[in-house]
Structure formats: structure tokens, C-alpha cells
Amino acid sequence: MIxxxxxxxxxxxxxxxxIPVNPIARWEWVFPIVETLHVLGFTLLVGMVVVLDLRLxxxxxxxxxxxxxxxSLSPWILTGVVVQLTTGPYLFxxxxxxxxxxxAFRVKMALLLVALIFHFTAIRAASSPSRDSQPLGWRRPAxxxxxxxxxxxxxxxxxxxxx
Amino acid sequence: xxxxxxxxxxxxxxxxxxxAIRKSTWLFPFVEIFHLLALGVLGxxxxxxxxKLMRLAFKSETTAELxxxxxxxxxxxxxxxLISGFLLFSTEAVKMYGNWGFQLKMLFLSLAMIxxxxxxxxxxxxxxxxxxxxxxxxxxxxxxxxxxxxxxxxRSLGYITTSASSVDQQ
Numbered sequence: 001m002i003x004x005x006x007x008x009x010x011x012x013x014x015x016x017x018x019i020p021v022n023p024i025a026r027w028e029w030v031f032p033i034v035e036t037l038h039v040l041g042f043t044l045l046v047g048m049v050v051v052l053d054l055r056l057x058x059x060x061x062x063x064x065x066x067x068x069x070x071x072s073l074s075p076w077i078l079t080g081v082v083v084q085l086t087t088g089p090y091l092f093x094x095x096x097x098x099x100x101x102x103x104a105f106r107v108k109m110a111l112l113l114v115a116l117i118f119h120f121t122a123i124r125a126a127s128s129p130s131r132d133s134q135p136l137g138w139r140r141p142a143x144x145x146x147x148x149x150x151x152x153x154x155x156x157x158x159x160x161x162x163x
Numbered sequence: 164x165x166x167x168x169x170x171x172x173x174x175x176x177x178x179x180x181x182x183a184i185r186k187s188t189w190l191f192p193f194v195e196i197f198h199l200l201a202l203g204v205l206g207x208x209x210x211x212x213x214x215k216l217m218r219l220a221f222k223s224e225t226t227a228e229l230x231x232x233x234x235x236x237x238x239x240x241x242x243x244x245l246i247s248g249f250l251l252f253s254t255e256a257v258k259m260y261g262n263w264g265f266q267l268k269m270l271f272l273s274l275a276m277i278x279x280x281x282x283x284x285x286x287x288x289x290x291x292x293x294x295x296x297x298x299x300x301x302x303x304x305x306x307x308x309x310x311x312x313x314x315x316x317x318r319s320l321g322y323i324t325t326s327a328s329s330v331d332q333q
Contacts (some may be wrong), residue, residue, distance in 0.1 A: 002271065006246075020179075024250075036315060036318070037313070039315070039318055040311065043206045043210075043314065044210065046203045046206070047206035047207035047210045048207060048211075049201060049207075050203045050206075050207040051208065051210075051211055051233075052209040054204070054207075054236070059236075060232060060236055061229075061232050061233070063224075063230075063232065064224065068223075068224065072211075072220040072222070073211075073220065075220075076210075076214065076220065092248045115249055116241065147203075150203075151196075151199065151200065151203070154199060154203075155196070155199075
């Protein structure tokens with residue numbers, strides 16, 4: 001990707017009148033590939049978050065302390081977030097003026113922001129080792145909120161896709 | 164065989180559930196949400212088992228323990244997906260008959276299910292050090308490949324137009 005972007009820059013300098021908006025505008029197969037990565041990244045992110053939330057609800061993996069499950073899952077959740085935050089803007093850059101005007105997109109972005117903030121505050125606090133011996137309490141509704149938020153992001157994405 | 168399949172699709176298309184969901188404005192998204200929720204759970208359970216087989220996560224528990232913990236969720240979510248999937252399929256069964264993306268998805272789904280409940284299950288339950296890394300990783304990657312095939316086949320549905328809409332939709 002770095003190499004192809006470097007090539008584009010050199011080409012642009014050589015022929016400024018032929019500057020493409022970005023690679024997505026030039027080759028029609030880039031979009032499906034990046035979109036596929038976006039879907040796979042989403043599966044990873046939501047899959048791992050759902051398992052963590054199921055543990056916070058006390059419904060799955062009960063043999064293991066919450067912080068232990070969280071520790072195993074968090075590098076993968078983070079990987080999912082990184083993949084999404086890379087592929088997402090790449091897809092967005094294909095038609096920024098259009099996307100920005102679409103309600104579904106704005107809703108999705110707002111929900112994404114809330115989901116991310118909620119995850120790295122409430123869920124992170126809920127997975128802290130200091131809470132392992134405590135009853136689940138508030139962590140159970142928090143897990144439900146987490147699932148609801150991430151699925152709303154997914155639905156927002158599908159809504160955009162169906163337009 | 165092909166006409167049998169087509170007859171089945173026509174029958175699903177005309178079924179009371181197919182008609183009801185097709186006619187309603189909200190039923191399709193409603194069923195779809197269950198399909199996706201179950202997908203999230205199924206994806207999560209399969210991912211963590213595969214990560215464990217590849218020794219990339221859950222370092223201190225055995226694969227057999229992990230498998231036992233997630234099995235009810237895996238089976239439950241799969242059942243929800245099969246039922247909701249069938250309901251959604253029934254709304255445009257004849258279109259799906261001609262859609263090769265859908266056919267690929269069903270092929271991958273059959274292979275993935277058979278694989279998961281035979282070879283894969285056996286390896287997961289007996290992963291006590293007797294399998295070398297090459298085998299474990301291969302088993303995990305095949306699982307990821309097959310299940311990804313289902314998902315991506317599903318995604319490709321929308322990009323494929325078919326001419327198999329010769330039967331009237333009610």
C-alpha cells in the first residue's frame with residue numbers, strides 16, 4: 001500500500017492533470033477487496049467483543065476470571081479496531097462528499113464513537129483484575145449495552161450498504 | 164435433481180412465512196437482526212477456538228475445556244442462524260436458486276458444518292499435546308477458510324444479479 005501510494009504521488013507530480021482522487025477511484029477491484037477486509041475485520045472485532053460480553057454477563061467461560069478472558073481477547077479486539085479504522089476511512093475516501101450527507105453514515109459514525117468510548121472506559125473497567133472476586137453487578141447491563149452498541153454500528157453499516 | 168431443488172425453492176417462495184416476511188415492511192430486518200446476532204456469537208466462538216488451536220490466545224486453559232465451554236453457544240447460535248437463514252431465504256428462494264453466490268455460500272456452509280462436527284471437533288477435544296503445530300494450525304486455518312467462505316458468499320449475494328426470477332413473486 002505504501003509503495004502504490006508512493007507511485008501515485010510520483011505519477012501525480014509527473015502529470016498533475018491526471019491526479020486520481022485516491023486508488024479506489026482508479027481501479028474498480030480495490031473497493032471490493034478493501035470492503036471484504038472491512039467485513040472480516042468487523043467479524044473479528046464483534047466476535048471477540050461478544051465473547052467478552054458473554055463472560056461479563058456470566059453466561060460463558062465461567063471457569064475463568066473475567067480479567068483473564070479479557071487479557072486473552074484484548075489484543076484481538078485491538079487488532080479488529082485497527083483493521084476497521086484503516087479500511088473504514090479508505091472506503092470513506094472513495095466518495096467523501098456523498099457519504100457525509102448520508103444519514104445512515106452519520107448515525108453509524110456517532111454510534112461507532114460511542115461504542116469505542118464505552119468499550120475503552122466501562123468495559124475496560126469491568127475487566128479489571130481488581131474486580132475478579134466481585135459479583136458481576138453493573139457489569140452485566142454494561143455488557144448488554146456493549147453488544148447493543150456494536151450491533152447498531154453493524155446495522156448502520158448494512159444500512160449504508162443497502163442504499 | 165435440479166428440478167427437485169427448483170421445486171423446493173418455489174415451494175419456499177410460496178410458503179406462508181415466505182409470503183408474510185416478503186409482504187411486511189419490518190419482518191425482514193427483524194429476522195435479519197437475529198441472523199446477525201447469532202452470526203456474532205458463532206463467529207466469536209469459532210474464532211477463539213481457532214486462536215487457541217494456533218496458540219495465539221487463551222494460553223493457560225486446554226482446548227478441550229474451552230471447547231466444552233463454548234459448545235452450547237456454538238450450537239445454539241448455529242441453530243438460530245439456520246432457522247433465521249431459512250426464513251430469509253424463503254422470501255426470495257427462486258432468486259437464490261439462480262444466484263451462484265448463494266450456492267457457494269450453501270456449499271461452504273455444508274462443508275464447514277460437517278468439518279466442524281467431525282475432524283475439527285475431534286482435534287479440539289484431544290488437543291493435549293499430541294498434535295504438532297503444523298497440524299493444529301492447518302486444522303484452524305481450514306476452519307477459518309470454510310466459515311469465511313460462508314460469510315463472504317453471503318456478502319457476494321448482493322453483487323450478483325440473476326435471471327432466475329421467472330416464477331412470479333407474490
